[in-house]
Amino acid sequence: MSAKESIPPIEVVEKMSRQERQKYLDGRLRELVAFAYEKAPTIKARFDKAGIAPSAVSGIKDLENLPILRKDELVELYKNNPPFGGLVTVPATDLERIYVSPGPIYDPHHQSETYWRRHVHMVKAMGFGKGDIVVNTWMYNLVPAGLLIDESLRRAGATVIPMGVGNTELQVQVMHHLKATVFYGTTSFFMNIINKAEEMGFDVRKDFNLRLVVIGGEMGGGPIRKMVEEKYGIATADAYGTADVGMIAFECSAKNGMHIAEDIIIEIISYETEKPVGPGEVGEVVVTPIDETYPLIRFGTGDLAGLIEEPCPCGRSALRITRLLGRVGDAVRTRGMFIHPRQLGPAMAKFSQVAQYQAVVTRHGHRDELTLKVELETEKGIDKEKLAKELNKVVSDAVRIKVDRVEFVAKGVIPELHKLIVDERVY
Numbered sequence: 001m002s003a004k005e006s007i008p009p010i011e012v013v014e015k016m017s018r019q020e021r022q023k024y025l026d027g028r029l030r031e032l033v034a035f036a037y038e039k040a041p042t043i044k045a046r047f048d049k050a051g052i053a054p055s056a057v058s059g060i061k062d063l064e065n066l067p068i069l070r071k072d073e074l075v076e077l078y079k080n081n082p083p084f085g086g087l088v089t090v091p092a093t094d095l096e097r098i099y100v101s102p103g104p105i106y107d108p109h110h111q112s113e114t115y116w117r118r119h120v121h122m123v124k125a126m127g128f129g130k131g132d133i134v135v136n137t138w139m140y141n142l143v144p145a146g147l148l149i150d151e152s153l154r155r156a157g158a159t160v161i162p163m164g165v166g167n168t169e170l171q172v173q174v175m176h177h178l179k180a181t182v183f184y185g186t187t188s189f190f191m192n193i194i195n196k197a198e199e200m201g202f203d204v205r206k207d208f209n210l211r212l213v214v215i216g217g218e219m220g221g222g223p224i225r226k227m228v229e230e231k232y233g234i235a236t237a238d239a240y241g242t243a244d245v246g247m248i249a250f251e252c253s254a255k256n257g258m259h260i261a262e263d264i265i266i267e268i269i270s271y272e273t274e275k276p277v278g279p280g281e282v283g284e285v286v287v288t289p290i291d292e293t294y295p296l297i298r299f300g301t302g303d304l305a306g307l308i309e310e311p312c313p314c315g316r317s318a319l320r321i322t323r324l325l326g327r328v329g330d331a332v333r334t335r336g337m338f339i340h341p342r343q344l345g346p347a348m349a350k351f352s353q354v355a356q357y358q359a360v361v362t363r364h365g366h367r368d369e370l371t372l373k374v375e376l377e378t379e380k381g382i383d384k385e386k387l388a389k390e391l392n393k394v395v396s397d398a399v400r401i402k403v404d405r406v407e408f409v410a411k412g413v414i415p416e417l418h419k420l421i422v423d424e425r426v427y
């Protein structure tokens with residue numbers, strides 16, 4: 001990649017005019033494509049297969065000639081080209097951490113400068129800095145979320161309490177004792193903690209020092225955010241990221257859509273035609289992060305959103321996307337994690353007693369609930385209580401969120417050509 005001195009500081013990029021920004025990103029994209037083609041065998045193979053030379057990509061406008069790298073395809077690439085699917089440009093021993101995401105996909109934690117300046121800029125732009133004590137409740141093991149946010153916040157000057165998920169009562173005590181100023185996590189978990197605090201006799205307004213709650217990872221959080229702001233007087237902000245590319249967009253104080261993070265290229269693509277959608281239309285978010293270690297060129301996130309073209313009153317010139325409006329395909333985001341049919345299938349294949357099954361996601365209060373509906377081949381000689389426990393354990397391990405209940409249903413209740421996972425949440 002280019003010498004550091006030729007890259008303008010992010011504070012300069014942030015205020016660039018649209019034309020300047022386009023020119024800047026076109027240049028960075030050209031460098032990224034040339035570098036990735038040389039260092040990442042899978043990127044080279046994909047360009048070659050599409051019959052496109054890296055030199056044919058002069059800028060963002062040429063991206064649409066390249067195939068979209070789908071999440072499902074990523075899983076295949078990892079399976080066929082271990083350890084990193086031919087997508088990581090450095091050896092494993094040059095990485096600081098290696099995360100394990102469903103698939104398995106091995107996401108690299110590295111120190112590429114462009115990657116970290118993007119993340120630090122983003123949390124600063126959201127108002128984090130010295131003086132903040134942040135309760136970070138994203139998962140710290142396996143997946144990138146917890147450690148990625150932790151490092152971004154610390155680099156921005158904040159103090160981080162690495163709480164991770166669970167331990168609701170302890171979360172309440174810690175938040176109170178350490179006068180935490182910010183909560184970072186999912187909306188449902190924040191509401192659990194608040195409910196627990198009230199149950200323990202705390203007055204959230206008086207006994208806590210929270211000024212901001214960054215809640216993301218779940219769709220439909222609008223009413224909860226409004227309630228948090230009105231009832232508890234705590235500001236809320238939304239942010240968007242994926243395990244594969246890190247953080248992608250963030251909400252500024254104007255709270256009208258999420259700015260696309262710097263050094264990220266986003267296209268909004270029609271999921272039927274794969275062409276860019278028209279103004280105001282909704283499509284799939286396709287991301288190209290300028291990331292020299294993990295150059296996922298045209299990564300299809302499967303998330304649906306629209307583009308907001310109007311200038312933002314905050315003065316940042318990065319375009320914004322709307323809040324997430326849904327998912328392409330069958331994976332269902334539940335309690336901030338994606339549940340994929342391909343995780344469920346192999347787990348259920350271990351149970352020969354099972355004829356049909358279906359995972360159903362519903363919403364109860366502020367929490368997503370996961371029910372596993374099961375039809376048995378025969379009820380004869382089956383200890384249902386024992387089987388339910390086994391199913392619960394195996395499936396919870398496979399999808400990595402706890403199944404709330406296993407429900408045995410009569411034969412024929414689950415239709416023949418059914419979706420393996422259905423989202424029945426109503427917001």
Ligand SMILES: [Zn+2]
Binds near residue numbers: 252316
């Ligand atoms: Zn703004």
